[in-house]
Amino acid sequence: MIGNVIGVLFDGLAYGSLLFIIAVGLSVTLGLMNFVNLAHGAFAMVGGYVCVLLMTRLGVPFLLTLPIAFVAAAVVGIVLERTLYQRLYKSSHLDQVLFSIGLVFMSIAIATYFFGASQQPMALPPYLRGQVHFLGLDFGVYRIFLIVVVAALTVALQYIIEKTRFGSQVRASVDNATAAAGLGINVNRVFALTFALGSGLAGLGGGLGIDVLGLDPTFPLKYMVYFLLVVSVGGTGTIKGPLVAALILGVFDVAGKYYLPQIGGFVIYALMVVLLILFPAGLYGRRT
Amino acid sequence: MSHKLLRTIAFAAAGLAALAPAYAQNTIKVGVIAEFSGPFADYGAQIEAGMKAYMKQHGDTVAGKKIELITRDTKGPAPDVAKRFAQELITRDQVQFLAGFGLTPNAMAVAPVVTEAKVPMIISNAATSSITTKSPYVTRVSMTIPQVSAPMAEWALKNGIKQVYTVVADYGPGIDAETQFTKSFKAGGGEVVGTLRTPLQNPDFSAAIQRVKDAKPQAVFVFLPAGEQGISFVKGFNERGLAAAGIKLIATGDITDDHVLAAMGDPTLGLITSFHYSAAHDSPENAAFLKAYADANDAKLGAPNFMAAAGYDTMQVIYEVAKKLGGNIDGDKAMAVIKGMKWTSPRGPVAIDADTRDITQTVYIRKVEKKNGKLANVEFDKIADVKDPGK
Numbered sequence: 021m022i023g024n025v026i027g028v029l030f031d032g033l034a035y036g037s038l039l040f041i042i043a044v045g046l047s048v049t050l051g052l053m054n055f056v057n058l059a060h061g062a063f064a065m066v067g068g069y070v071c072v073l074l075m076t077r078l079g080v081p082f083l084l085t086l087p088i089a090f091v092a093a094a095v096v097g098i099v100l101e102r103t104l105y106q107r108l109y110k111s112s113h114l115d116q117v118l119f120s121i122g123l124v125f126m127s128i129a130i131a132t133y134f135f136g137a138s139q140q141p142m143a144l145p146p147y148l149r150g151q152v153h154f155l156g157l158d159f160g161v162y163r164i165f166l167i168v169v170v171a172a173l174t175v176a177l178q179y180i181i182e183k184t185r186f187g188s189q190v191r192a193s194v195d196n197a198t199a200a201a202g203l204g205i206n207v208n209r210v211f212a213l214t215f216a217l218g219s220g221l222a223g224l225g226g227g228l229g230i231d232v233l234g235l236d237p238t239f240p241l242k243y244m245v246y247f248l249l250v251v252s253v254g255g256t257g258t259i260k261g262p263l264v265a266a267l268i269l270g271v272f273d274v275a276g277k278y279y280l281p282q283i284g285g286f287v288i289y290a291l292m293v294v295l296l297i298l299f300p301a302g303l304y305g306r307r308t
Numbered sequence: 309m310s311h312k313l314l315r316t317i318a319f320a321a322a323g324l325a326a327l328a329p330a331y332a333q334n335t336i337k338v339g340v341i342a343e344f345s346g347p348f349a350d351y352g353a354q355i356e357a358g359m360k361a362y363m364k365q366h367g368d369t370v371a372g373k374k375i376e377l378i379t380r381d382t383k384g385p386a387p388d389v390a391k392r393f394a395q396e397l398i399t400r401d402q403v404q405f406l407a408g409f410g411l412t413p414n415a416m417a418v419a420p421v422v423t424e425a426k427v428p429m430i431i432s433n434a435a436t437s438s439i440t441t442k443s444p445y446v447t448r449v450s451m452t453i454p455q456v457s458a459p460m461a462e463w464a465l466k467n468g469i470k471q472v473y474t475v476v477a478d479y480g481p482g483i484d485a486e487t488q489f490t491k492s493f494k495a496g497g498g499e500v501v502g503t504l505r506t507p508l509q510n511p512d513f514s515a516a517i518q519r520v521k522d523a524k525p526q527a528v529f530v531f532l533p534a535g536e537q538g539i540s541f542v543k544g545f546n547e548r549g550l551a552a553a554g555i556k557l558i559a560t561g562d563i564t565d566d567h568v569l570a571a572m573g574d575p576t577l578g579l580i581t582s583f584h585y586s587a588a589h590d591s592p593e594n595a596a597f598l599k600a601y602a603d604a605n606d607a608k609l610g611a612p613n614f615m616a617a618a619g620y621d622t623m624q625v626i627y628e629v630a631k632k633l634g635g636n637i638d639g640d641k642a643m644a645v646i647k648g649m650k651w652t653s654p655r656g657p658v659a660i661d662a663d664t665r666d667i668t669q670t671v672y673i674r675k676v677e678k679k680n681g682k683l684a685n686v687e688f689d690k691i692a693d694v695k696d697p698g699k
Binding site: 028031138139140160231235236238242275278 | 347353478504505506510511515519522537539540547548567570571572573608609610
């Protein structure tokens with residue numbers, strides 16, 4: 021019984037970590053830059069395809085493909101930011117939604133054209149597969165890996181945003197672009213870099229997520245709900261918010277599906293409703 | 309608009325209308341309504357590729373008529389769109405056959421149209437049992453979910469499996485599979501120790517798999533859509549050591565679809581499934597089909613699966629009808645030819661049941677193995693002449 025609870029808790033944390041990994045990039049673009057970027061999944065997909073193609077066609081080891089996925093998605097992000105996104109910073113949220121959803125459909129068509137509509141093969145290296153036995157319980161190796169990655173990622177992001185000069189420039193630019201520019205901050209450059217960071221994180225999440233989520237051209241649309249769920253429940257503007265939200269949603273989703281399978285699929289959405297009623301701005305939302 | 313222009317258009321339209329029947333006499337037009345884009349794009353692509361393979365192998369002319377395919381993309385489950393396409397294809401393009409239909413809702417919506425127009429409609433995939441009852445002009449060359457689920461129950465019982473846990477995706481086909489499997493399994497003295505229906509959007513199976521593991525059944529019967537769900541379940545099944553705990557994984561062949569099998573990778577090795585077609589089926593007809601498929605289609609399309617085989621058989625039926633009727637297609641006469649038709653398909657011997665117009669075929673029990681370095685569904689047992697038990 022206790023074993024069950026620990027098992028469910030562990031699986032829930034691992035699933036929450038996965039949710040966080042695929043959504044954290046969005047909390048950077050949406051949360052820090054206040055841009056409703058529904059095309060977040062498209063950048064994740066870029067990372068995913070980069071990982072898969074490097075592994076299957078060039079035989080690059082999985083762990084090495086992850087930083088490359090980050091860089092590739094960041095580059096795509098920076099190019100699109102300079103050419104397209106920056107024109108819409110001052111537009112209404114509706115315009116941003118329409119623009120980014122359009123981008124989603126284009127990315128689906130492009131991926132289908134080049135890679136076909138089917139699932140991409142993905143095999144983790146042997147040392148990330150299987151389970152380890154500890155105190156009579158079984159823990160999936162890749163799930164432990166996900167949790168570790170999330171812990172490292174959180175610390176790093178928290179540090180960048182709260183403690184570095186770049187982080188303060190980002191926060192200043194978002195709060196008041198005019199004043200920030202007046203103080204000599206190159207707001208355009210800061211936004212471009214922040215967007216690249218968000219896109220890169222999306223790409224990294226895409227790469228890490230394939231083993232569980234799969235990868236086909238409809239990826240950006242299929243998992244959009246999950247990205248939005250995490251960011252809206254967590255609140256925008258922090259890294260801690262989406263992290264806590266993702267872990268709560270993950271644990272409750274797995275627990276719901278394990279203990280109450282008849283309504284299991286519904287738990288995550290019910291929880292979202294409850295949390296948003298209690299915390300309309302998200303768990304750690306900036307109250308304006 | 310000026311009167312003169314209007315008159316010109318009217319004349320042109322009249323001219324075209326007069327031309328149409330004359331043109332139609334030299335061709336047999338087949339309207340293919342299927343999913344060519346969106347999440348089900350593989351369905352349409354596979355069906356069309358199978359049709360093209362048949363035409364490549366047998367030539368595009370039969371009984372002195374040229375066969376012309378006119379494709380329409382429903383983009384997914386869109387009954388109203390499918391219905392409109394059917395009406396347009398019949399009235400404007402004057403097609404003699406309708407074919408395709410990857411998804412049940414689209415096929416259901418078109419059935420009343422073909423009843424009215426008396427146009428034979430050949431289902432190349434949609435697998436809900438009741439479709440063929442919706443119109444006397446509907447026939448099916450693919451399969452039904454109950455048709456491939458019942459044999460799995462029989463095989464399990466025959467091989468000493470008495471306790472099964474079922475896990476299915478919570479949608480029409482999943483529930484069909486669960487219902488039929490449970491019925492056949494219980495009828496044979498088996499016990500279903502637990503059932504789970506998982507949401508259709510379900511990225512994580514850890515809870516479901518853990519429940520199965522805790523219940524310790526002899527086997528778990530699974531029906532999940534091919535693609536990431538199947539992959540995710542099989543990976544989870546292996547990762548959690550269910551096989552080591554003595555639990556067998558059995559499923560219908562959808563989960564190890566030949567088209568995505570390579571993408572699913574080694575975790576599928578040893579998986580036992582029941583299905584009507586495997587690309588690894590050993591017969592001259594299948595070898596000819598695979599060769600024609602490769603010749604007629606772009607390599608980027610990937611490996612053929614049961615939908616391509618059904619597309620191929622769709623054309624087999626159309627060619628056979630055209631031959632028997634000397635190229636003059638009439639809806640009622642065509643259906644008379646189709647009822648009771650028998651042929652050797654790439655999947656093995658098949659027949660169209662004269663009463664239900666549904667397909668009767670051999671269902672094979674297969675195991676995923678490496679064959680020449682590639683994953684394949686290797687057949688090792690079979691149950692011959694299976695009719696759809698859903699009717």
